Amino acid sequence: MANPTLLILAGDGIGPEVMGQVTRIIDWFGDKRGLAFDVEHDLVGGAAYDKHGTPLHDDTMARAMEVDAVLLGAVGGPKYDDLDFSVKPERGLLRLRKEMDLFSNLRPAQCFDALADFSSLKKHLIAGLDIMIVRELTSGVYFGEPRGIFEEGNERVGINTQRYTESEIGRVARSAFELARRRGNKVCSMEKANVMESGILWREVVQKVHDEDYPDVELSHMYADNGAMQLVRAPKQFDVILTDNLFGDILSDCAAMLTGSLGMLPSASLGAPNADGRPKALYEPVHGSAPDITGQGKANPIACILSFAMALRYSFDQGDEATRLEKAIEKVLADGARTADLMGEEGGTPISTSQMGDVILAALDASL
Ligand SMILES: NC(=O)C1=CN([C@@H]2O[C@H](COP(=O)(O)OP(=O)(O)OC[C@H]3O[C@@H](n4cnc5c(N)ncnc54)[C@H](O)[C@@H]3O)[C@@H](O)[C@H]2O)C=CC1
Ligand SMILES: CC(C)CC(=O)C(=O)O
Ligand SMILES: [Mg+2]
Numbered sequence: 001m002a003n004p005t006l007l008i009l010a011g012d013g014i015g016p017e018v019m020g021q022v023t024r025i026i027d028w029f030g031d032k033r034g035l036a037f038d039v040e041h042d043l044v045g046g047a048a049y050d051k052h053g054t055p056l057h058d059d060t061m062a063r064a065m066e067v068d069a070v071l072l073g074a075v076g077g078p079k080y081d082d083l084d085f086s087v088k089p090e091r092g093l094l095r096l097r098k099e100m101d102l103f104s105n106l107r108p109a110q111c112f113d114a115l116a117d118f119s120s121l122k123k124h125l126i127a128g129l130d131i132m133i134v135r136e137l138t139s140g141v142y143f144g145e146p147r148g149i150f151e152e153g154n155e156r157v158g159i160n161t162q163r164y165t166e167s168e169i170g171r172v173a174r175s176a177f178e179l180a181r182r183r184g185n186k187v188c189s190m191e192k193a194n195v196m197e198s199g200i201l202w203r204e205v206v207q208k209v210h211d212e213d214y215p216d217v218e219l220s221h222m223y224a225d226n227g228a229m230q231l232v233r234a235p236k237q238f239d240v241i242l243t244d245n246l247f248g249d250i251l252s253d254c255a256a257m258l259t260g261s262l263g264m265l266p267s268a269s270l271g272a273p274n275a276d277g278r279p280k281a282l283y284e285p286v287h288g289s290a291p292d293i294t295g296q297g298k299a300n301p302i303a304c305i306l307s308f309a310m311a312l313r314y315s316f317d318q319g320d321e322a323t324r325l326e327k328a329i330e331k332v333l334a335d336g337a338r339t340a341d342l343m344g345e346e347g348g349t350p351i352s353t354s355q356m357g358d359v360i361l362a363a364l365d366a367s368l
Contacts, residue, residue, distance in 0.1 A: 004316055005067040006037045009044035009060070009096075012080075012089055013289025014299035014353075015073025021301035021357035022071065022308050025325065028364055029312075033321060040067070044096070045075025045089035045289075055092030064096055065280070069315040071308060072096070072284040077291045089289075097137050100280045102269035103168065104175040105137040105248065106310070107286055109235075109255035109265060114333035118260045118344050121232065126258050131238045132183065133255060134176040135248025137269055139168045140198075142245050162198045164244065169205040175270070176242035177214035184239035186218040190227040190247055202244065228254055252286055261341040262287040263300025266307035268314050281315045283307040293340075297352035300339040302329055305360065328363035332356070 006026070010019040023039070030036040042048075042060045049055050055075070064070050075089040085091070096102075111119065111129040119126045144161030151157075173189070180187045189206045191199035203221050210219045222230065224247040230237065231251060235258050243251060256262040265287070271280035285303030293299055306329065313322040333342075337359045340350040351359070 003036045003038045004069070006039045006311075007060075007063055007067040007070045008039060008041045008072075009064075009070060010041070010047075010073040011044050011075045011289065012046040013074055013077050013291050013294040014287075015045075015075070015289055017294070017297070017299045017353050018285065018301040018304035019071070019073040021353060021360075022304050024357050024361060025305055025308060025364070028361055029321065032364070032368060035316075035318065035321060044072060044092045046077055046080045048092055049080065049083070049087055049089060053087070055087055055089045056095050061095065061099060064100060064282075068278065068281075069311050070096065070100075070282040071304075071311065072282055073304060074285065074287065074289040076289045077294070093284075094142060096282060097269060098143065100269075100282060101138060101271045102280060102282055103136060103138045103272075104172050104270045105135040106179070106268045106270065106314075107133040107135060107248070107252040107255070107265060108267075108310075109133065109252070109259050111259050112264075112330055112333050114330070114336075115260035115264070115342065118342060120257055121235075126235060129235055129258055130183075131235060131241060131255065132179060133241045133243065133248055133252045134172065134179065135252060136164075136168065136172040136244045137248075138245075139164055140245035162196060162244075162246075164198045164202060166201065166205050169202050170209050171272070173206045173209045173242060174213070176240050177210065177217050180217045180240040181214075185216070186220075186239035188220045188222055188227070188238055188241050190222050190224040190241060190243040190251070192224055192247075193221070194223055198244075206242065224251070227251060231255060231258070256286060261300060263303050263339065263341045264306070265303050266305075266310055268307070268310040270314060278315060281311065283311045283315075297354065298340045298350070299353045300341050301353050301356055302339075305329065324364065324367050325360075328360050328367055331363045331366075332359045335359070 010016040116127040141162040144163035191202040193199035193203045256265040269282045309322040309325040312318040
């Protein structure tokens with residue numbers, strides 16, 4: 001049987017640095033576990049703009065549609081801040097999400113025991129934390145029309161449109177309920193139904209999908225601003241949080257700090273299952289290109305490595321191998337391995353991006 005195919009788009013800033021460690025881990029699974037992938041590399045974001053004048057070449061888009069999974073590092077950076085909006089690096093990533101129809105973005109926030117002291121919250125609030133944010137990814141205000149900056153009288157007006165159809169809400173709600181059934185069986189849906197019509201529709205559709213097909217799952221609704229507050233007040237009250245594109249973007253960065261660092265949070269962006277039952281999928285860390293630490297060997301590669309673990313689980317039916325990788329990360333953290341972002345007030349000597357890769361590979365070897 002042919003090997004599964006992986007398209008790696010390392011992107012910009014720390015993207016290539018963290019992805020460098022992921023490729024070592026992919027090689028390890030090929031060498032030591034007989035789990036070989038056919039890996040291809042291509043450009044996205046500013047790197048693609050520099051070569052092709054577009055943040056995502058059509059050939060790259062076409063290949064993303066064909067492979068079994070895409071792994072992405074990060075896009076963007078100050079070098080590209082003044083580019084026309086249509087060719088900004090971030091547009092390359094948004095095009096991938098839209099054209100691959102990756103409507104369900106899974107952003108798990110789990111607190112590793114070894115980092116429970118490191119979070120900016122008190123230990124008892126986050127020890128054992130395990131929540132899953134399900135963020136709608138292909139619609140909402142990031143894509144709605146009209147959008148743009150227009151002349152209006154003697155000044156300019158910036159417009160973005162929050163737009164959701166019932167079917168867009170329904171399909172992501174289903175994915176959240178399905179996930180909840182395999183976890184703590186609870187979904188909290190977050191919107192702003194008090195001030196936005198799209199929020200009213202969101203709440204109605206989520207409730208209807210629940211009542212018709214998932215009555216066994218515990219469902220609650222919360223305004224997203226209260227949700228942000230509750231996430232830092234008592235995060236363990238949540239199991240699955242279901243929310244839209246914009247609120248999900250913000251709430252997941254917030255959830256990252258519950259786990260200690262934005263450098264720890266992975267994500268999976270999934271579409272509807274293909275004929276073979278496998279969804280189109282893109283895996284990427286939640287963080288961006290981190291221009292402030294690019295090129296210094298300081299980036300934490302764990303979010304990107306955990307994203308590959310999600311690929312093993314969700315695209316390749318390799319849940320046991322995903323767990324092996326997650327346990328290896330748990331072990332190195334327990335042994336005290338820390339990149340600079342994980343240094344607490346007590347200080348200590350951080351290890352570099354590649355040294356974090358070294359110790360995780362050693363822990364994988366020890367797992368055999
Ligand atoms: N999915 C993507 O490719 C995303 C891209 N971006 C883009 O990235 C650029 C920078 O955006 P920012 O707002 O600065 O967000 P960011 O996530 O790149 O960085 C925020 C802060 O977290 C730190 N950080 C992030 N990842 C880290 C890691 N792995 N290890 C250690 N520290 C880490 C950074 O050093 C920075 O202080 C922008 O161009 C933005 O549009 C932002 C978010 C997501
Ligand atoms: C297109 C991205 C830069 C938006 C973002 O911050 C994210 O998806 O996390
Ligand atoms: Mg974000």
